[in-house]
Structures are given as structure tokens and as C-alpha cells.
Amino acid sequence: MTSLDDIPVTQLKGVGSALAEKLAKLGIHSIQDLLFHLPYRYEDRTRVVPMGSLRIGDIAVVEGEVMKADLVMGRRRSLQVTLRDDSGFLVMRFFHFNAAQKNQLAEGTRVRCFGEVRPGRAGYEFYHPEYQTNPPAMPPADQATLTPVYPLTEGIQQPRVRALCQQALTYLDRYPIKDWLPPALLADYQLPGITEAVRLVHLPPAGAPVHLLVEGKHPAQQRLVMEELLAHQLSLLQVREQIQAREALPLLPAGDRVERFLEQLPFSLTGAQRHVMADIRQDLSQPVPMLRLVQGDVGSGKTVVAALSALQAIEAGAQVALMAPTEILAEQHYQNFRNWLEPLGVELAWLSGKVKGKARQAALSAVAEGRAQIAIGTHALFQDDVVFQRLALVIVDEQHRFGVHQRLALREKGVGGTLAPHQLIMTATPIPRTLAMSAYADLDTSVIDELPPGRKPIETIVLPDSRRDDIIERVRKACGEGRQAYWVCTLIEESEALQCQAAEVTAQELD
Incomplete structure (x- = not known):
């Protein structure tokens, strides 16, 4: 039976190969894709x-x-x-x-x-x-409707997308969208069916509650949100199931490096760190790949937990990959791990985009031959020429900066290409448990919810751009007192496409 996903968007009037190519940039290939290209807001033109x-x-x-x-x-x-x-x-x-x-x-x-x-x-x-x-x-006030506004790409204007979506809606009478949610569940939450919901968000009827649509709280919108979250949850659970269907190398430490590492630390682990380490130690000892997310504020001690996890793998004769999203963060991890682990006889390799020529070849050889027990770097660790001899643990810092598919790419570098590496993901982003269960359904979650003694709590403040001069003055005063500040910008250079502050412009402004 033909479905909307089988009907190419070129079946619509006015869609030739040139327009189809532009729509493809939005992920629109079929009539169903177009119907799920939803408005992100509405305009009141009534x-x-x-x-x-x-x-x-x-x-x-x-x-x-x-x-x-x-x-x-x-x-x-x-x-x-x-x-x-x-x-x-x-x-x-x-x-x-x-x-x-x-x-x-x-x-x-x-x-x-x-x-x-x-x-x-x-x-x-x-x-x-x-x-x-x-x-x-x-039209009279009681017949007026809101105007949907859609995500666009270069070469396509709002009127064209609206017209195409209106055409696509005519297909729903002949090809209703399959509804995967059971009627009883929809009734419990008082939500419409999928076809009705799609029709309403593209073409709000006269008299529809404007405030609910504008705020994204209309039952039709909530129905589609539930659909998307459920699909995301199920796909991640499927990924988890596929990974855990493969075997992993049980990491049973045989030496005393963990104890020696703890003895050399100038502080004791917090109760939260010990609890999280117990979770990780148990996971790593199993023949099933660990998939664990560790949350904790900046300063809570996630790096120490990562080092202890790495030592457990090394003591079991395996290799570890530690990946960070930026050169600065990756190099910071490299320096910390080198200071901690080299005295224990652990050899490290540093791999980032900046490492070139002979230095890169030396690092690659050390990793391939197993001499380097830990490889630390950025996305350079994904590259095909990075070959591990016995990779059994992957540690990823701030994984949301990479995405699930990039993170999973490292699993193919596991022991012999057959055993899946254990995965430890770290983040400083506070995530409510219910959200973590949805956004990271492929991961078990541990939280370091206790700061080491003497650490001041992290304070996060949002200020409008109108107070930019106040912020600059505060930074100037802090630097004058011998303190340091980070100023992070979205872009390096100015962009005509994005209205964001660029680092080069900001540096000149603060100089």
C-alpha cells in the first residue's frame, strides 16, 4: 500500500528538479517529509x-x-x-x-x-x-486564521513553502498518516490523532485558540512533540540494544595503580565521587559495554573520576581514548592526565588537529603498537588513520558537542574490531533526571552532586546585551585585581548569515 513517504515531493505542482534540490537541503524528499516540516511560529495577520x-x-x-x-x-x-x-x-x-x-x-x-x-x-x-x-x-474576525512561519533555506521563500504545504495537506484525505500511538493513550491525554494534528498545525482553523498556538501549547502541537520525543527515545534505546548486543572486554584491574593514584592526590574523594566510581567499576567489570553519563558541575571532580576509570582499563591491559570538543579542553585534559599518570608509568599520546608531521606519526605509532595506553585529543581521534591495538574504554567530555553518531564512530575502533569499547560520557550541563532519560536514553546516568570541600558553588547569571558595558567593566576590574576571565563567542569571524558576536571583533573591542 502506497504511503506518503513513498510519494516524491516532485509530484506536487510547481516542484521541478531545481526546487526539489533546494528542499532536499531541508531534509524534504517526500510528501510526508513536507508535512512534518512544521511551522516554528505563527504570525497574526488577521x-x-x-x-x-x-x-x-x-x-x-x-x-x-x-x-x-x-x-x-x-x-x-x-x-x-x-x-x-x-x-x-x-x-x-x-x-x-x-x-x-x-x-x-x-x-x-x-x-x-x-x-x-x-x-x-x-x-x-x-x-x-x-x-x-x-x-x-x-475575512471577518471569526473566520481569520494565523499564518504559519516555516524554517527556510537559501532560494526558498515563505510563500512558496506555505503553498507547498497546503498542496501536501490535500493528500491526507487519500493517504492518512499511520498513527503509532494507541487510541486509549490519546484519549487519556486528550490528544488528537496524528493526521488531525498535522493538518491543524499547518492550517489553524478559524477560532483556534491563538495564545495556545503562539506558545506551542495547543493539543495538536503537544501531540507532535510527544511523537518526536517517543521516536527519539525508541531510536536511542534501539542504539543501546545494538551496542549491548556486542561483547565488551571485562576490565578487571590486576595492579596497584589505582591505590597509588589515590595516595598521591592532595585531597580525598567526596562521597559522590566514590558512589559514581562504584557504578563505573561495576559496569567496567562486565562483558557488556558500559554506556554511562556522568553529570557534575564544573569543579565537582569529573576529571578525577575519568582518570580512575582509565586506570582500571589500563590495569586490565587495555587502551583508553579520551575525547574533548575543543583544542583547549583536550589539551587541559592531556596536561592533567600526564601530571597524574606518567609518575605511575602510564604512557600518553596527544592527537589533535594541530599535531602534524613526525609528531603525529610518532603518536599514531605509539597508539597502534599499544605503547600509548591513553590517547587524548579532539575529533582527530575519529580519523581512519588512528588505529588502536586494544581499545576498551572511550571517555567523551561534553558529548552533546559531538552528537551520538560521532561518538558511536569510536566503537568501531574497539578491540579487534569486534569487541565494543565501554563508553563514559561526562558533562557539566545540569540535566533534570526526566530530561536525561529522554535525551540520553542510550545511557545510564550518574550524578556527582557534591562539591569538594572549599569549592565555591558555580553561579550562572543571564544579562541582556544592553548591559554589555557593565560586563566589560566588571571583567576589566577583575583583571586589574590579577584574576582571569574567559569570554566565549559563538563565531571566530563575523558572518553575514548569523547575527552573533564574533571573537575577533570582541577581542578588538576589549583590547
């Missing part, structure tokens, strides 16, 4: 706002008559279309346009448009608004 009442930042629908349409030559050529209604005027500005569009917006034409109010050289302006010439009358 009423026309007088131009005279607009303020900067307003997102609104206006309607008026074209007073004039001028081609403006400046730093960038633009089409400037001035509209007026009984209360005032507004400019529509287009930087990308053609002659037909200019002719369409001739003087005297009635236009309804939607956009965000910005200040401009001619007063309040809409940049590249969605518009309609000679529009029909607005």
Missing part, C-alpha cells in the same frame, strides 16, 4: 493596522495606495515604494527586484503588505515585505 499607529519593531499588516515607486541609486540600488492610508504613509523597500515588479507597483495600485517596521531614510520602512496587489477584503 487585522490591518493604521500606518499612523506604527512604531519601530512592530510586525504588522498595513494596506494603502501607492503614491509613487522610485528607483533609488545609493550605496545599494533599491526600489522605494511609498504607500499611504488615511492615517499616514509607509515605504516598502526592495533591494532585489525586477522591472515587472516595479510596473506592478504603479501609482494608484492598492497594496496590502506585511513586515517589520524599521527606521529608514524616508521614514518608517518595510524591507522586502510580503505583499499583495489589489487584495480581496479581509
Whole structure:
């Protein structure tokens, strides 16, 4: 029986190979993919706002008559279309346009448009608004509906995606989506079926509770959230089942390095660290791969737990891989482990993107021959030329920076390519237990919920960008007192695509 997943998106009117290629960038290949390409928000276009009442930042629908349409030559050529209604005027500005569009917006034409109010050289302006010439009358208030807004990619505009989704909805009458949730469960939670939910989120009916849709709390949206979370949970449990179907090397320590390591530490383990280590020790001794997530605040002692886990593997004659998402964090781990473990006769290898030439070849040889009992690095550990002789434990710091598939790539480097390595995942991100059970369903969870004596609790504060100068002054004062500060930026260089603070610009600003 044909399903919506079997019908290519090219069956829709107006979708040729070029548009299909662009839709593929959004993960849309079939009609079903398109139906599950859901709106991420809604816009209220149900009423026309007088131009005279607009303020900067307003997102609104206006309607008026074209007073004039001028081609403006400046730093960038633009089409400037001035509209007026009984209360005032507004400019529509287009930087990308053609002659037909200019002719369409001739003087005297009635236009309804939607956009965000910005200040401009001619007063309040809409940049590249969605518009309609000679529009029909607005529907009565009791028949008006919200307008969905979809994720986009380059070369596809909102009106095109909306039109395609409306076309796709017509297929639901002939090809309903299979509902995997039992009717009794839906009834218990008062949730709609999958087909009804998909139809409603794409095309909210007149009279639908606007506030619930805008806040993402409508039962149809909640139904789809449940579907996605359940699919995520089941897929991760399937991954766990597949991994644990393979055997692992039981790591039964035979030497005294663990005891010597604990003796050389200038502090004693906390009760929480000992409890977590008991969980890990038990897991590592089994012939089934350990899959464990260790949570703990910065300073709670996760690194010591990782070192003890590594020593248990080394004492059993195995190798360990420790992976971190950044060069800085990986190198910090390398220095800590070298200081702790080299005095115990443990050889380490350092592998990151910066390690080149002879140094890299030496590290690769040490790992392949088994001389290096621990390899520490970044994503460079994934690479094909990194071959372990007897890898039995993988430790990953901040695994969410890698993703499940990257982390699982290391499992193929296990002993002989047949035994799966044990996996220990560490994170400083506080995750409620119920969320951890969903987001990390493939992992058992341990929490280091106790800081070592004398450690100050971590304080997290969110401040608006309007207080940026206050933050800079606080950092300046702290540095003046001989203290240090990290300033982490999303980007290295400025990007036209992303509105984020770049590290290079920030460095100049703070200098």
C-alpha cells in the first residue's frame, strides 16, 4: 500500500528538479517529509493596522495606495515604494527586484503588505515585505486564521513553502498518516490523532485558540512533540540494544595503580565521587559495554573520576581514548592526565588537529603498537588513520558537542574490531533526571552532586546585551585585581548569515 513517504515531493505542482534540490537541503524528499516540516511560529495577520499607529519593531499588516515607486541609486540600488492610508504613509523597500515588479507597483495600485517596521531614510520602512496587489477584503474576525512561519533555506521563500504545504495537506484525505500511538493513550491525554494534528498545525482553523498556538501549547502541537520525543527515545534505546548486543572486554584491574593514584592526590574523594566510581567499576567489570553519563558541575571532580576509570582499563591491559570538543579542553585534559599518570608509568599520546608531521606519526605509532595506553585529543581521534591495538574504554567530555553518531564512530575502533569499547560520557550541563532519560536514553546516568570541600558553588547569571558595558567593566576590574576571565563567542569571524558576536571583533573591542 502506497504511503506518503513513498510519494516524491516532485509530484506536487510547481516542484521541478531545481526546487526539489533546494528542499532536499531541508531534509524534504517526500510528501510526508513536507508535512512534518512544521511551522516554528505563527504570525497574526488577521487585522490591518493604521500606518499612523506604527512604531519601530512592530510586525504588522498595513494596506494603502501607492503614491509613487522610485528607483533609488545609493550605496545599494533599491526600489522605494511609498504607500499611504488615511492615517499616514509607509515605504516598502526592495533591494532585489525586477522591472515587472516595479510596473506592478504603479501609482494608484492598492497594496496590502506585511513586515517589520524599521527606521529608514524616508521614514518608517518595510524591507522586502510580503505583499499583495489589489487584495480581496479581509475575512471577518471569526473566520481569520494565523499564518504559519516555516524554517527556510537559501532560494526558498515563505510563500512558496506555505503553498507547498497546503498542496501536501490535500493528500491526507487519500493517504492518512499511520498513527503509532494507541487510541486509549490519546484519549487519556486528550490528544488528537496524528493526521488531525498535522493538518491543524499547518492550517489553524478559524477560532483556534491563538495564545495556545503562539506558545506551542495547543493539543495538536503537544501531540507532535510527544511523537518526536517517543521516536527519539525508541531510536536511542534501539542504539543501546545494538551496542549491548556486542561483547565488551571485562576490565578487571590486576595492579596497584589505582591505590597509588589515590595516595598521591592532595585531597580525598567526596562521597559522590566514590558512589559514581562504584557504578563505573561495576559496569567496567562486565562483558557488556558500559554506556554511562556522568553529570557534575564544573569543579565537582569529573576529571578525577575519568582518570580512575582509565586506570582500571589500563590495569586490565587495555587502551583508553579520551575525547574533548575543543583544542583547549583536550589539551587541559592531556596536561592533567600526564601530571597524574606518567609518575605511575602510564604512557600518553596527544592527537589533535594541530599535531602534524613526525609528531603525529610518532603518536599514531605509539597508539597502534599499544605503547600509548591513553590517547587524548579532539575529533582527530575519529580519523581512519588512528588505529588502536586494544581499545576498551572511550571517555567523551561534553558529548552533546559531538552528537551520538560521532561518538558511536569510536566503537568501531574497539578491540579487534569486534569487541565494543565501554563508553563514559561526562558533562557539566545540569540535566533534570526526566530530561536525561529522554535525551540520553542510550545511557545510564550518574550524578556527582557534591562539591569538594572549599569549592565555591558555580553561579550562572543571564544579562541582556544592553548591559554589555557593565560586563566589560566588571571583567576589566577583575583583571586589574590579577584574576582571569574567559569570554566565549559563538563565531571566530563575523558572518553575514548569523547575527552573533564574533571573537575577533570582541577581542578588538576589549583590547
